[in-house]
Amino acid sequence: MFSIGTLAKRTGTKVQTIRYYEQIGLMPEPGRTDGGQRRYGDVELDRLSFIRHSRQLGFSLGAIRELLDLSDSPERSCAQVDAVAQKQLREVEARIARLEALRVELRRMISECNAERVADCRILEVLRDHEGCLSDHQQPTP
Amino acid sequence: MFSIGTLAKRTGTKVQTIRYYEQIGLMPEPGRTDGGQRRYGDVELDRLSFIRHSRQLGFSLGAIRELLDLSDSPERSCAQVDAVAQKQLREVEARIARLEALRVELRRMISECNAERVADCRILEVLRDHEGCLSDHQQPTP
DNA sequence: TATACGATCTACAGCAACTGTAGGTTCAAG
DNA sequence: CTTGAACCTACAGTTGCTGTAGATCGTATA
Structure with a gap:
């Protein structure tokens, strides 16, 4: 039997985070x-x-709750577990794709700016312009 | 002169978001x-x-505030603007690297699981084990 | 056994960056 | 002049924690 502080240290979690997990029933x-x-x-x-x-693998607390519930019924098919993991993989891949597009645009923006004064800065110009935008009216990455 | 709804439509922003930006002084x-x-x-x-x-390029509201302030003094050197953009690029690249590591681990986890029952599911096993972990005691991706 | 002091307790506020709701008012078209 | 969509304020909720205040607990040492 050990304290919350010991549990925290052994798992690399903050004490408050453990209490929070308890609060939300996880x-x-x-x-x-x-x-x-x-x-x-x-x-x-x-x-x-x-x-x-x-x-650490990026699963949401909701997804983790699902996985924990599934692991409580060991006789069930593991297809559902697989589905959760697949969904997570797709989300990770979507985020990568989005970030890579951002990287391209940021790099281009930065490389194009050789100005001295803010007035001539290409970066601000690109940010002001909507031409050549990744895509209009889209949600920013979360 | 146009209404908040028109402004919202023209920029692909929600009306409440505009009011929120006003509230925080942006x-x-x-x-x-x-x-x-x-x-x-x-x-x-x-x-x-x-x-x-x-x-859309992933800049935080804080960074945007900085950029807006900088663009208000057009005679200043644009080195600071560059620094903000560089920092953002580095952050994006760090996030990509992290997500790519996640992708590798998720793919491996999924491909290794050929079980029928949850009891034998490799995915849950991998999640339970800390062996072969990306790295211990690290923050999840934001 | 007494004391000191670090760890733990509860309860609540705050972070980013919005989004949604309730209940009421205003604008503009017909 | 009516109607109804759009606007107003104010506040609560989202996710996943983190930080604070003030009180109490547990244990190592004197």
């Missing part, structure tokens, strides 16, 4: 000492490790 | 009709276009 309510401090065991350590590792 | 307080409705001109249209285009 982590279970743990046992308490007589004084009211949380005490954890290896089950909680594993669960939190799973959550953190999934977060 | 857009100026415009003139009003006798009834109290906002009226805009071409100056505001240009400024909002600049903001939206910059957002």
Whole structure:
């Protein structure tokens, strides 16, 4: 049995983040000492490790909740798990594509600017102009 | 002179977003009709276009504020503008690198799973394990 | 056993960058 | 002059945490 601080250190999580996960029902309510401090065991350590590792892979808390629910029914088909992972992969790939387009435009913008004064700066001009825009009326990357 | 709705349509912005930009001081307080409705001109249209285009390129509102301030002093050196753009480029490149690592790991994870039952699912196993992790105790992509 | 002090507790505010809602008012076309 | 779409303010909600204040707890050391 160990404290929230120890759990935090072992998983590379902030103490507040663990309490937050508990609050939103992602982590279970743990046992308490007589004084009211949380005490954890290896089950909680594993669960939190799973959550953190999934977060590192970019999964949303919603997706992680789904994965945790699925892993609780070991006899079910793993097609659903696969679907969650596939969706995440597609999202990651979409973000990469978007960022690569940004990179191209930023590089071009920067390389075109050889000005001295702000007045002649191509960067600001490009930013002002909507010509050659990636695409109009699109959401910025989140 | 046109309404906030017209400005919104012309720049692909939501009406509330424009009011939000005004609230945080990114857009100026415009003139009003006798009834109290906002009226805009071409100056505001240009400024909002600049903001939206910059957002599309991934600049934060803070960075945009900086760029707008810089563009107000046309005689200054454009080195600072360049620095802001360079920083943004580096951030974009860092995000791409991170996402590409995620893509590799997600692909590997998915391809390794040929199980039927959740109990044997490699995806969940990989997520549970910290072995072969990208890196421990690292922040998830924002 | 007493004390000190770091760790933990709750509760709430705040971050980015918006988006949505409720309840009321104004503008412009017909 | 009516109607209804567009506008107004004010505030709550989103995601995933992070930080703060002020009080309490736990344990190592004297």
